[in-house]
Amino acid sequence: MPSIGRNEPCPCGSGKKYKNCHGPIDAEQATAQRKIKQAPDTLLPKLMDALDRFGLELPAALNRFWNGSYHVQDIKELDQHEDRGSERFLTWFAFDAQNEAGQTPVQRLTADPEGLALTDAETQVLSHWSRVRLQPYEVVAVRKGHGLQVRTLFGDELLDLEDHKAAKRVELGEVLITHLVPAGDTQYVAGAAAQLTPDTIAQLHEFAAVHLQDMRRSQPDATYADLIQSRSHIFNHFVMALPREQQEAGKLDELVAMTRAALNVTAEQIGFGSAETERSVPAVASGAPAAADGSSDDVAEIDADNDANVGTGVGDTTQTFETGGLPHPKTSRAEASSVPQYQGQDD
Numbered sequence: 403m404p405s406i407g408r409n410e411p412c413p414c415g416s417g418k419k420y421k422n423c424h425g426p427i428d429a430e431q432a433t434a435q436r437k438i439k440q441a442p443d444t445l446l447p448k449l450m451d452a453l454d455r456f457g458l459e460l461p462a463a464l465n466r467f468w469n470g471s472y473h474v475q476d477i478k479e480l481d482q483h484e485d486r487g488s489e490r491f492l493t494w495f496a497f498d499a500q501n502e503a504g505q506t507p508v509q510r511l512t513a514d515p516e517g518l519a520l521t522d523a524e525t526q527v528l529s530h531w532s533r534v535r536l537q538p539y540e541v542v543a544v545r546k547g548h549g550l551q552v553r554t555l556f557g558d559e560l561l562d563l564e565d566h567k568a569a570k571r572v573e574l575g576e577v578l579i580t581h582l583v584p585a586g587d588t589q590y591v592a593g594a595a596a597q598l599t600p601d602t603i604a605q606l607h608e609f610a611a612v613h614l615q616d617m618r619r620s621q622p623d624a625t626y627a628d629l630i631q632s633r634s635h636i637f638n639h640f641v642m643a644l645p646r647e648q649q650e651a652g653k654l655d656e657l658v659a660m661t662r663a664a665l666n667v668t669a670e671q672i673g674f675g676s677a678e679t680e681r682s683v684p685a686v687a688s689g690a691p692a693a694a695d696g697s698s699d700d701v702a703e704i705d706a707d708n709d710a711n712v713g714t715g716v717g718d719t720t721q722t723f724e725t726g727g728l729p730h731p732k733t734s735r736a737e738a739s740s741v742p743q744y745q746g747q748d749d
């Protein structure tokens with residue numbers, strides 16, 4: 403907003419002084435915008451605290467997100483096994499895990515916010531979060547001291563990410579696998595963000611194409627947007643397969659090959675090794691069953707209160723990405739080219 407003296411004539415041409423005309427209106431709008439931008443800071447912890455309402459769905463979600471690697475009894479130790487494991491899982495559970503009716507906890511809390519004690523700004527911001535999912539973003543511009551511009555890797559949507567700390571440590575061409583939540587005209591990181599080197603992009607495309615191909619067996623018109631809406635857990639499987647040590651560099655190729663075998667999709671079917679782009683995935687008629695996601699009947703309660711990793715304040719950009727000293731002590735990994743680095747709130 404251009405600064406106009408309170409006693410100067412209002413730019414609208416009314417002839418009145420600014421303070422007696424549009425001044426108060428502009429000030430009110432600026433306050434409202436500031437409240438919108440700050441809302442994620444307080445809204446996310448409220449959502450995380452409400453997750454225990456959905457505890458019955460936790461075991462199946464845990465299994466799906468971690469590809470069967472962890473179970474309810476492991477939940478307290480997730481952080482020992484995976485970088486920011488509990489934060490990553492609970493953020494995904496809130497935004498992505500769907501019940502039988504296809505509704506995520508965030509969607510159900512949006513429809514029934516009773517008990518959340520939301521402010522008007524929080525309610526307004528939450529109304530735009532129902533389609534937020536875990537997905538990869540390519541960094542297309544870095545504005546030092548301000549933030550990033552990212553592009554959805556499967557969608558060509560350009561988004562501005564306000565995060566001056568991220569702008570210091572993220573490089574052009576890198577990939578962030580994370581939840582970006584909108585507030586006003588900018589995006590914030592919710593929870594942790596995996597930072598991947600640019601050489602993972604080709605494998606990410608191939609991996610997602612295999613899954614889309616599989617999805618099209620039951621849903622022939624499915625797009626990448628549909629894949630992200632209903633199967634975003636695959637991106638965590640991808641992160642889990644990223645090499646932690648130099649000698650593990652083949653793990654990603656292995657994952658793609660294993661996924662292809664499990665889903666019975668060949669490279670030719672998805673157009674790799676040909677001139678076809680990853681966007682022109684042809685549908686096939688063969689009906690091999692998809693790899694089923696198992697589930698368990700165990701009941702668990704989410705212990706969201708005493709976990710410092712829960713409800714990362716995303717609006718406070720100083721907390722979303724930390725400065726200097728990579729790798730993070732918790733996320734220390736070897737210098738393999740595709741090593742994922744988790745960025746998040748420090749404890």
Ligand SMILES: [Zn+2]
Pocket residue numbers: 412413414415416423424425
């Ligand atoms: Zn005026």
